[in-house]
Amino acid sequence: MSEAHHPAAAPPRAVPPAPDGDWPIATLTLRVNGQAHRLAMDTRTTLLDALRDHLGLTGAKPGCNQGACGACTVLIDGKRMNACLTLAVATQGQEITTIEGLAEGEALHPMQQAFIDHDAFQCGYCTPGQIISAVACIREGHAGSAEEIREFMSGNLCRCGAYPNIVKAVQDVAAKGGA
Amino acid sequence: MYDFAYHKPSSLADAVKLLAEDPDAKPISGGMTLLPALKHRLNMPTALIDLSGIAELRGIKREGDAIVIGAMVKHFEVATDPQIMAAIPALARMAATIGDTQVRNRGTIGGSLANNDPAADYPAAALALGATLITDRRQIPADDFFVGMFTTAMEPGELLIGVSFPIPEKAGYAKLRNPASRYSMTGVFVAKGPKGVGVGVNGAASCAFRQKEMEAALAANWSPEAVANIRQPANDLNSDIHGSAEYRANLVTVMAKRAVADAG
Numbered sequence: 001m002s003e004a005h006h007p008a009a010a011p012p013r014a015v016p017p018a019p020d021g022d023w024p025i026a027t028l029t030l031r032v033n034g035q036a037h038r039l040a041m042d043t044r045t046t047l048l049d050a051l052r053d054h055l056g057l058t059g060a061k062p063g064c065n066q067g068a069c070g071a072c073t074v075l076i077d078g079k080r081m082n083a084c085l086t087l088a089v090a091t092q093g094q095e096i097t098t099i100e101g102l103a104e105g106e107a108l109h110p111m112q113q114a115f116i117d118h119d120a121f122q123c124g125y126c127t128p129g130q131i132i133s134a135v136a137c138i139r140e141g142h143a144g145s146a147e148e149i150r151e152f153m154s155g156n157l158c159r160c161g162a163y164p165n166i167v168k169a170v171q172d173v174a175a176k177g178g179a
Numbered sequence: 180m181y182d183f184a185y186h187k188p189s190s191l192a193d194a195v196k197l198l199a200e201d202p203d204a205k206p207i208s209g210g211m212t213l214l215p216a217l218k219h220r221l222n223m224p225t226a227l228i229d230l231s232g233i234a235e236l237r238g239i240k241r242e243g244d245a246i247v248i249g250a251m252v253k254h255f256e257v258a259t260d261p262q263i264m265a266a267i268p269a270l271a272r273m274a275a276t277i278g279d280t281q282v283r284n285r286g287t288i289g290g291s292l293a294n295n296d297p298a299a300d301y302p303a304a305a306l307a308l309g310a311t312l313i314t315d316r317r318q319i320p321a322d323d324f325f326v327g328m329f330t331t332a333m334e335p336g337e338l339l340i341g342v343s344f345p346i347p348e349k350a351g352y353a354k355l356r357n358p359a360s361r362y363s364m365t366g367v368f369v370a371k372g373p374k375g376v377g378v379g380v381n382g383a384a385s386c387a388f389r390q391k392e393m394e395a396a397l398a399a400n401w402s403p404e405a406v407a408n409i410r411q412p413a414n415d416l417n418s419d420i421h422g423s424a425e426y427r428a429n430l431v432t433v434m435a436k437r438a439v440a441d442a443g
């Protein structure tokens with residue numbers, strides 16, 4: 001095969017090319033994981049796409065892209081929400097926390113460690129959303145029983161079916177004093 | 180999504196003005212329904228008018244014998260507000276079953292009422308409690324507000340600003356959730372209050388409706404047994420891969436019994 005069929009992998013695209021179309025552009029400031037970012041983007045850009053394509057924060061995942069699977073879950077002013085169903089331009093002035101903002105340097109967040117300890121994932125695609133959601137679930141006071149955890153984690157789907165171990169990870173962190 | 184301009188007015192007057200100036204602009208509250216619709220290119224608004232910066236649309240207050248909830252109040256707030264939990268606990272419990280936590284943290288009561296999805300929860304409560312829908316220009320009784328599938332009595336450019344629920348003596352809610360989507364297959368809200376007995380049904384037909392035969396039976400005898408033998412005609416009910424019209428008709432009776440039991 002010619003080289004043309006094997007182009008070198010493109011570097012991660014932190015900043016998309018300058019908008020060249022004839023559509024409305026918003027200039028906005030996103031506050032993500034304690035840092036402010038001044039950005040210009042198409043008004044249609046979801047928070048999920050802004051995080052991934054404009055800031056290179058690819059932890060939050062596009063799953064269903066319509067608010068059903070929770071793979072894109074982030075915290076907005078401390079509350080878990082679907083980043084795919086949130087316009088980036090609507091989050092100005094709010095504090096966004098993604099999976100990249102949980103660890104303290106090299107030290108994993110207790111929920112990240114618990115997911116490893118309890119083998120709470122297989123493919124891992126839903127995991128960032130699960131972990132963010134699990135942190136919020138405990139902070140909301142909804143991790144009292146396995147049944148309660150299942151109900152309040154119902155916005156995060158796992159097609160590998162790691163649910164039993166996800167529940168164990170949440171219970172573990174809740175028992176050790178929370179998230 | 181098609182492209183759109185984005186405006187975030189800080190007053191109700193500005194929002195109404197923006198909507199009046201551009202008939203193709205659309206208001207957006209939580210966006211839990213509108214954004215998926217835009218992604219599917221089912222809508223092509225020229226502009227989105229974000230209502231989240233308008234203080235007049237927020238807040239929950241008790242006014243006399245009613246609870247008045249601002250259109251931009253989120254499901255999470257309805258589910259956890261101490262005033263609602265004390266005055267209309269069934270409404271708080273209903274809000275706690277909408278979608279999932281991520282949706283409840285962003286979706287709003289005004290958005291849900293104005294969208295009037297056949298499977299939305301609140302319309303059944305509004306009908307059963309005899310609520311009044313408050314817009315920028317008038318007050319509309321719930322009986323006149325929910326006109327049909329995704330259709331309300333509001334005119335183009337009219338903006339819902341809140342809803343007033345008379346405080347009932349008793350109220351209860353029960354629904355069967357689709358196990359995958361968690362949307363209501365059929366839900367029934369029952370209330371006994373200043374305006375008499377109300378029975379509102381969601382999820383079963385193209386639009387939420389009142390089950391008046393059950394209302395009469397419950398007015399005479401407030402007990403699950405009173406509705407146990409009342410059969411909802413299946414003629415106008417939804418039939419789809421999740422359940423037949425006959426199945427939903429049966430659910431109306433079952434959920435009504437459970438809702439009365441829930442009300443106590």
